[in-house]
Amino acid sequence: MNRALENVVPVLTILAxxxxxxxxxxxxxxxxxxxxxxxxxxxxxxxxxFIGKTLSQPKPTMPAxxxxxxxxxxxxxxxxxxxxxxxxxxxxxTLSSTLLGFAFGTALGILIAVGVVHLTxxxxxxxxxxxxxxxxxxxxIAPMVIVVFAAIGxxxxxxxxxxxxxxxxxxxxxxxxKGLRSPEIMHLDLMHTYNASSSQVFWKLRVPASVPYLFxxxxxxxxxxxxxxxxxxxxTGAVAGIGAKxxxxxxxxxxxxxxxxxxxxxxxxxxxxxxxxxxGRMVERSMGARPA
Amino acid sequence: MRWFTxxxxxxAAIMLxxxxxxxGPMTQAESDALANPTATFAYPFLNSKSLIFDLxxxxxxxxMLRIPRLAAAAALAIGAHVAAWMLLTGIAGFEGxxxxxxxxxxxxxxxxxxxxxxxxxxxxxxxxxxxxALRLVIPLIFGIWILIIWEAIVRGAGIPFIxxxxxxxIGVTIANSIPTLAADVNxxxxxxxxxxxxxxxxxxxxxxxxxxxxxxxRRGLLPIGNMVSALPIIGxxxxxxxxxxxxxQSKAAVVAIMTFFPMLVNTVAGLAExxxxxRDLMRTYASNYTQTLIKLRLPAAAPFIFNALKxxxxxxxxxxxxxxxxGTPTxxxGFRISTAVGRMDIDMVWAEIxxxxxxxxxxxxxxxxAERAATFWHPSVRGG
Numbered sequence: 001m002n003r004a005l006e007n008v009v010p011v012l013t014i015l016a017x018x019x020x021x022x023x024x025x026x027x028x029x030x031x032x033x034x035x036x037x038x039x040x041x042x043x044x045x046x047x048x049x050f051i052g053k054t055l056s057q058p059k060p061t062m063p064a065x066x067x068x069x070x071x072x073x074x075x076x077x078x079x080x081x082x083x084x085x086x087x088x089x090x091x092x093x094t095l096s097s098t099l100l101g102f103a104f105g106t107a108l109g110i111l112i113a114v115g116v117v118h119l120t121x122x123x124x125x126x127x128x129x130x131x132x133x134x135x136x137x138x139x140x141i142a143p144m145v146i147v148v149f150a151a152i153g154x155x156x157x158x159x160x161x162x163x164x165x166x167x168x169x170x171x172x173x174x175x176x177x178k179g180l181r182s183p184e185i186m187h188l189d190l191m192h193t194y195n196a197s198s199s200q201v202f203w204k205l206r207v208p209a210s211v212p213y214l215f216x217x218x219x220x221x222x223x224x225x226x227x228x229x230x231x232x233x234x235x236t237g238a239v240a241g242i243g244a245k246x247x248x249x250x251x252x253x254x255x256x257x258x259x260x261x262x263x264x265x266x267x268x269x270x271x272x273x274x275x276x277x278x279x280g281r282m283v284e285r286s287m288g289a290r291p292a
Numbered sequence: 293m294r295w296f297t298x299x300x301x302x303x304a305a306i307m308l309x310x311x312x313x314x315x316g317p318m319t320q321a322e323s324d325a326l327a328n329p330t331a332t333f334a335y336p337f338l339n340s341k342s343l344i345f346d347l348x349x350x351x352x353x354x355x356m357l358r359i360p361r362l363a364a365a366a367a368l369a370i371g372a373h374v375a376a377w378m379l380l381t382g383i384a385g386f387e388g389x390x391x392x393x394x395x396x397x398x399x400x401x402x403x404x405x406x407x408x409x410x411x412x413x414x415x416x417x418x419x420x421x422x423x424x425a426l427r428l429v430i431p432l433i434f435g436i437w438i439l440i441i442w443e444a445i446v447r448g449a450g451i452p453f454i455x456x457x458x459x460x461x462i463g464v465t466i467a468n469s470i471p472t473l474a475a476d477v478n479x480x481x482x483x484x485x486x487x488x489x490x491x492x493x494x495x496x497x498x499x500x501x502x503x504x505x506x507x508x509x510r511r512g513l514l515p516i517g518n519m520v521s522a523l524p525i526i527g528x529x530x531x532x533x534x535x536x537x538x539x540x541q542s543k544a545a546v547v548a549i550m551t552f553f554p555m556l557v558n559t560v561a562g563l564a565e566x567x568x569x570x571r572d573l574m575r576t577y578a579s580n581y582t583q584t585l586i587k588l589r590l591p592a593a594a595p596f597i598f599n600a601l602k603x604x605x606x607x608x609x610x611x612x613x614x615x616x617x618x619g620t621p622t623x624x625x626g627f628r629i630s631t632a633v634g635r636m637d638i639d640m641v642w643a644e645i646x647x648x649x650x651x652x653x654x655x656x657x658x659x660x661x662a663e664r665a666a667t668f669w670h671p672s673v674r675g676g
Contacts, residue, residue, distance in 0.1 A: 006511070007511060007515075010508050010510075010511040010512030011511070011515050011516065014509075014512035014513060014516060015516070061534065061535065062535075120410075120413045120414070121406065121409045121410040121413045123413075124409070124412075124413040124427075124430045124431070125409050125413075125431050125433065125434035126431075127431075128431040129431055129434060129435060129438075131656075132653055136648065136649040136652065138610075147633055147636075148638075151454075223521075223523075223524075226524055227524045227526055230524050230526070230527060231526060231614060234614070234617060242527075243527075246527055246530060247530070249530075250530035250533075250534070253534070255534070258530060258531060259531075261527070262524075262527045262528065262531075265523070265524045265527055266523045266524070269523050270519065270523075
């Protein structure tokens with residue numbers, strides 16, 4: 001209990017500090033515009049009234065936390081789920097391409113890792129390019145990928161999820177290579193004395209040893225996959241999704257909508273990472289791992 | 293003692309050559325010419341077809357003889373790449389006419405290149421220079437073959453260049469638009485990325501030192517930092533553009549935010565790396581906090597800090613380019629990409645991508661070199 005308190009108190013303090021800083025920033029950033037408005041209206045409000053006004057502008061430079069919270073609540077719980085202004089609907093659109101891309105990416109990453117571990121030629125020739133592949137700002141070419149696919153008649157979910165695939169295969173491939181190589185020489189020698197074939201070594205030693213690495217890298221991959229899905233929606237004029245919502249809000253300077261879309265994206269990210277973490281723990285427990 | 297050793301790639305290459313010879317014409321033009329022998333018109337591979345076959349068959353056969361491995365690798369490399377070069381130059385101008393045997397020959401050449409890489413990766417050269425060269429050559433062959441297959445398929449299948457331009461066209465575009473590309477790199481890299489990277493990494497580093505000093509701050513910041521690194525921070529780009537305007541300052545702000553948290557988390561983890569023994573030793577020397585930090589704990593944290601710098605080098609580039617989608621002055625890599633896509637000027641988009649990949653690799657490489665120089669004592673660098 002005491003331990004838990006010791007860990008929670010600092011986090012809460014810092015979060016509270018952030019909220020306070022947010023309010024101060026909101027007042028400071030919105031003040032010039034509000035002063036301008038008041039001057040034109042010929043009003044001279046008192047300090048408290050002025051601060052209250054800066055925190056309730058319809059299109060503030062920096063929306064206050066309660067405005068974002070209110071907008072988020074309205075668009076999440078009060079709207080029908082099918083409405084295209086509903087954050088739940090938009091989050092679902094983004095989530096579906098995230099998950100598809102994540103599934104492709106994980107499969108591709110595992111495939112590459114298995115190849116790299118078993119073929120020396122692949123290890124020597126492919127690994128440097130896998131690292132170089134991530135220096136390409138794929139997010140920057142996301143629009144073009146989508147335009148090209150649209151030109152050959154593939155639209156909708158698949159092009160978007162390919163961006164997610166590209167971002168998520170890398171952590172999985174790197175983590176799995178490490179994981180499949182993690183068995184110690186002692187264990188490999190033991191398998192050798194059992195006269196195990198290389199497929200037996202793979203299934204009975206390498207795969208179980210790599211599971212913790214797989215889930216650790218899947219956590220990174222699922223977050224990257226969400227970023228890919230959001231950015232893939234940005235420049236293509238996608239009609240729905242968190243990225244599309246960000247873009248349209250930025251066109252019409254609806255800052256509050258923008259922030260609540262960001263909050264929605266962050267919640268989806270946190271949920272995805274948590275789900276992968278829980279799945280990992282369950283798999284490890286069912287495989288007989290002792291809780292650390 | 294046998295005078296040859298079989299390898300499946302070489303055998304398969306020979307079989308593919310036989311199959312291609314059996315199937316006959318390599319392009320539609322050639323098949324038309326054969327159907328109408330009285331007419332004389334040019335078709336691809338008119339003179340070079342038999343030479344391509346000879347090269348592949350010869351290289352495959354030579355590679356299986358019991359000769360030094362270096363000679364086998366050289367024969368394979370020459371056979372595969374000269375054949376591929378002739379395939380590519382032959383098909384140019386006859387796009388979209390390739391028949392099955394064209395692709396079969398391409399596959400045969402590719403198998404030889406694969407065999408070449410396999411032979412090369414069995415080498416364990418004694419000299420340092422040779423091993424570095426080998427480490428460069430093997431991935432280089434792989435990269436070249438990605439380009440060869442890309443070019444051969446785009447030209448062979450006649451994919452419209454507006455959808456996917458072949459590498460040669462992209463290369464020409466790069467060569468023709470160097471001033472534009474240089475201006476974009478200057479705006480995006482030297483203004484936005486460098487400023488944001490320095491600010492973000494610097495602040496992350498200083499915050500980490502502060503968090504290390506004040507344990508309350510550390511326990512509060514670390515869980516938040518870990519969570520934030522999973523968030524789609526790139527989404528703040530439109531907000532930053534709204535705050536800091538269209539020029540590079542807003543992009544630098546995005547980059548700074550993106551690079552802050554990886555640096556913070558990694559540096560805090562690295563500062564915990566110095567062992568108790570070493571810290572006790574420092575205490576027996578009566579060294580104060582600053583001395584311990586500079587002489588023991590920061591050097592011990594260096595691998596972690598460099599890891600963060602490497603992660604951030606990629607993030608910074610992505611952040612700056614994506615932020616430019618939300619508004620820029622009329623220069624910058626992200627701006628150029630989004631307008632070129634709008635005009636269906638796909639060559640230019642690929643040229644920007646190639647430049648971005650090159651700059652990203654150089655950036656990463658520079659940090660890796662600095663890491664080797666700064667952490668020369670670390671086991672992963674010493675190789676011990």
